[in-house]
Amino acid sequence: MTLPRTPSFRLIGKRALVTGATSGIGEGCAVALAEAGAHVTLVARTAAAVEKQAAAFQSNGWDAAALPLDISDIAASEAAIATHGPFDILVNSAGLARHSPAVDTTQPDYDAVTDLNVKAAYFLTRAVAKGLIDAGKPGSLINISSQMGHVGGIDRAVYCATKHALEGMTKSMAIEWAPHQIRVNTICPTFIRTPLGEQTLAIPERRAWIEEKIKLGRVGEVADIMGATTFLASDAAALITGTHLIIDGGWTAD
Structure with a gap:
């Protein structure tokens, strides 16, 4: 028996x-x-920070390189991908949030959030996909979205708009690039204990709202995202594309 x-x-x-x-x-x-054995190119805007991070990875025995880059600079991003690619895997985790009531949203805040969360993500994903298509290679492209790409949130009209846009973009790209065996998916976390997340968690009434909505009764940790990333990047997810993996402790189950 086989x-x-x-x-x-x-x-x-x-x-x-x-x-x-x-x-x-x-x-x-x-x-x-x-940890799963990939060569990882680390991208961030600050050269000193990303080079320090690459050195830390290398000291752990991992294969890593630093690439200082502001992905909101579309021309620079496309040039970097063309020079350093093709990349089999993309995790687009760069993002920005500037929360306020919708009636108080300023145009500069709107532009800053949408330029990074939507425009930069769109063109970076496109550049990586183009490199794979030109090389005749399959790939797995992962956009870090949010549970807020599926629901609304207090003081989050702009952020939610960008994450809903990211979900639609991902589905359309997945359909278009499926013939090239390029998979495109999103990971949608709830509130995660990060420097960005702590800005909200530090507000008692917001934390109470969050803890009431998360059915498993706790805020997420970065480790809660890591296994999902490896899964979607790997052959274990070979038939998964155009969809989202929600890691929200049951928030969106209602």
Whole structure:
């Protein structure tokens, strides 16, 4: 009798690009991919920070390189991908939030959030996909979205708008690039204990709202995202594209 075998979660020989890689969710995703055996190119705006991060990875025996880059500079991003790619895996974790009541939203805040969360994500994902298509290679492209890409949130009209846009973008790209065996998915975390998340968690009434909505009764940790990242990047997720993996402790189950 021939029994089925579990596809590998290992990423040996794969090249990954991770944005926002020096802290929070991006850092966790980069570690997860490196632990699975991928060569990880770490992207962040500050050269000193990303080079320090690459050195820390290398000291752990992981294969990593630093790429200082502001992904909101579309031309620079496309040039960097063309020079350093193709990348088998993308984790687009760079993001921005500027929360306020919708009636108080300023145009500069709106532009800053949408330029990074939507425009930069769109063109970076496109650049990585183009490199794979030109090389005739398959790939797994992962956008870090949010549970707020599926619901609304207090003082989060702009942020929610960008994450809903990211979900639609991901589905459309997945359909378009499926013939090239390029998979495109999102990971949608709830509130995660990161420097960005702590800004909200420090407000008692917001924390109470969050803890009431998360059915498992706790705020997320970066480690809660890491296994999902390895899974979606690996052959274990070979038939998964155009969808989202919600890691929200049951928030959106209502």
